[in-house]
Amino acid sequence: MIRTLTGRDREQAVALWEATGLTRPWNDPRADFQRAIDSPASAVLGWCEDEAVLGTAMVGDDGHRGWVYYVAVAPSRQGQGLGRVLMEACEEWLRQRGAPKIQFMVRTSNEAVVAFYARLGYEAQDCLVLGRRLDA
Ligand SMILES: CC(C)(COP(=O)(O)OP(=O)(O)OC[C@H]1O[C@@H](n2cnc3c(N)ncnc32)[C@H](O)[C@@H]1OP(=O)(O)O)[C@@H](O)C(=O)NCCC(=O)NCCS
Structure with a gap:
């Protein structure tokens, strides 16, 4: 059920990200x-049933650590284990490439989701993420 998404899946993935509140005006989800x-x-992994994309997780190896973005499950399919399976697929994708650690950012406005990650064994890291845009 999990496969690596291709360009043909792009619109469904973006629609899922919009439906689950992951998009922001300053990010172009299609370009992402x-x-x-x-x-x-990097890759976008998807939980797919026939042609329908019901879950996604973007995973990438920056040469030091593994990062995950756009973890989303279709609202009608949440609470059925798909999010866990997608995160495990990201872990395996990174393990295959020798990455020693997986990490991701959670928006402070979405702190409720930390409980989901905690069930999967993730814990908050003692660091602050700093950043600036390079395309402005
Ligand atoms: C977060 C999200 C991906 C979870 O996917 P899901 O398929 O519903 O999660 P699962 O069914 O795989 O849940 C895995 C475990 O986490 C628990 N869990 C899931 N959501 C939870 C929540 N909001 N609070 C507490 N526990 C939660 C489940 O009970 C389950 O526990 P168990 O395996 O011990 O029974 C999904 O809710 C979603 O798409 N949310 C909107 C987008 C989003 O916020 N993404 C994260 C961006 S950082």
Whole structure:
């Protein structure tokens, strides 16, 4: 049921990200999807049933750590274990590439989701994420 998504899946993935509140005006989700599938160091994994994309997780290896973005499960299919399976697929994808650690950012406005990650064994890291845009 889990496969690596391709350009043909892009619109469904973006629709899922919009439906689950993951998009922001300052990020272009189509460009994000395309960059991830174009690079050999990243992928978008999907839980698919026939042609329907019901869950996604973007995973990438930055050469030091593994990162995950756009973890989403269709609202009608949440609470059925798909999120767990997608995160485990990301872990395996990174393990295969020798990455020693997997990590991700959670928006402070979405702290409720930390309980989901805690069930999967993830814990908050003692660090602050800093950043600035390079495309402005
Ligand atoms: C977060 C999300 C991906 C979880 O996917 P899901 O398929 O519903 O989760 P699962 O059914 O695999 O749940 C796995 C475990 O976490 C628990 N869990 C799931 N959501 C939870 C929540 N909100 N609070 C507490 N526990 C939760 C489940 O009970 C389950 O526990 P168990 O395996 O011990 O029974 C999904 O709710 C979603 O798409 N949310 C909107 C998008 C989002 O916020 N993504 C994360 C961005 S950082």
